Amino acid sequence: MAGKTRSHDYAEAAERILAPIAEANGVRIYDVVYVKEGSDYFLRAYIDKDGGVTIGDCENVSRALSDALDSADPIPDAYTLEVSSPGLGRSLTKDRHFSQSIGAEVELKLYKPRDDTKQKEFRGILKSFDADTVTVTVDTAAKRHKKGQTPSKHAAENAAPEDLVFTRKEIAVIRLALDF
Numbered sequence: 001m002a003g004k005t006r007s008h009d010y011a012e013a014a015e016r017i018l019a020p021i022a023e024a025n026g027v028r029i030y031d032v033v034y035v036k037e038g039s040d041y042f043l044r045a046y047i048d049k050d051g052g053v054t055i056g057d058c059e060n061v062s063r064a065l066s067d068a069l070d071s072a073d074p075i076p077d078a079y080t081l082e083v084s085s086p087g088l089g090r091s092l093t094k095d096r097h098f099s100q101s102i103g104a105e106v107e108l109k110l111y112k113p114r115d116d117t118k119q120k121e122f123r124g125i126l127k128s129f130d131a132d133t134v135t136v137t138v139d140t141a142a143k144r145h146k147k148g149q150t151p152s153k154h155a156a157e158n159a160a161p162e163d164l165v166f167t168r169k170e171i172a173v174i175r176l177a178l179d180f
Contacts (some may be wrong), residue, residue, distance in 0.1 A: 013074035040081035046086040108174040
């Protein structure tokens with residue numbers, strides 16, 4: 001658990017340093033994470049702006065952030081700095097992400113299947129959230145149909161979208177849905 005606290009502290013320190021750099025470069029901070037993958041540490045800063053970020057935006061922010069981090073030295077470990085866009089299927093990890101995504105289509109995966117639906121994966125419209133829960137409006141008939149379990153005509157006609165409430169603790173990942 002100490003590693004999570006340290007990682008969170010490092011990410012917060014980096015985000016404080018990044019804030020004026022992002023503003024000066026005309027971008028917003030989407031998220032900052034500090035993670036260990038194998039034996040390597042990564043500080044990942046995700047930036048965004050209306051119309052999307054460019055490679056130039058990422059390069060400018062990366063150079064300025066690297067210099068500022070070297071000067072402030074808030075992270076004693078050796079790490080790789082990465083600055084990028086959060087991408088189209090961006091994960092929702094912070095309250096600000098949820099607020100910006102109300103009414104958007106999301107996909108979520110649970111750590112284990114729900115007792116009521118026996119499912120681990122859901123797709124629907126993000127309706128609301130609070131400190132402990134996330135509410136998604138899902139079309140259960142469409143979900144059954146997608147899985148190859150064609151609903152009966154009667155069930156399909158009477159199926160209405162329903163609001164499912166998930167605890168944040170049971171959600172492994174929730175991200176904006178991608179349609180191709």
